[in-house]
Amino acid sequence: MLTKSKARKARIAVFVSGGGTNLQALIDAQASGKLKSGEIVLVVSSNSGAFALKRAQKSKIPNLSVSRKACKSQGEFESKLIHALGDNHIDLIVLAGFMCILSKDFVMRYPERIINVHPSLIPSFCGEGFYGLKVHETALKHGVKVSGATVHFVNEVTDGGKIIAQKAVRVLAKDTPETLQQRIMKEAEWKLLPAAVETVSKIILKEKK
């Protein structure tokens, strides 16, 4: 049984795999009231050693690790995720540095209810294989003068779902993939993601009424 106050917020699960700086941005947005239509009620990590889990624990957010490696198949992995989502009455899934592929069957269960943050201006430098530093290395190789971040809904096409928000970031002549990655996170991802999560949570609440 959900309490009345919890029922008035969209229930959010954040999927992570690593450092969790985007998760931290969401936790901070919740604490400051910028994220007010949704509440992070679950953090799921695909890696038990992820620092993101420590961030969840510090903020007393229920968390669990579902190791992809420990599962015999994609089906077993996803059925564990689906159970955790159902048990926690999740309305919205946020992929924040989540390094596992989700199948078409999985994403089709949650139309416009899974969002992802990608560190480039989609449709540039995105799609299969474009994650981590590779995105920024490729952007620098092309000599682009602006890059940025995109928050989008997740569908069966990698980085192909409807775009919710984008923010451009200037590329500097002295940039390395690492400095560009850091600046895009600081100037774009950490602002864009909490704002987009608030927008989508608000829509979910309206639909629930």
Ligand code: GRF
């Ligand atoms: C971020 O650049 C995010 O866009 C990407 O993974 C990186 C790591 O994020 N998907 P985090 O520190 O684990 O949130």
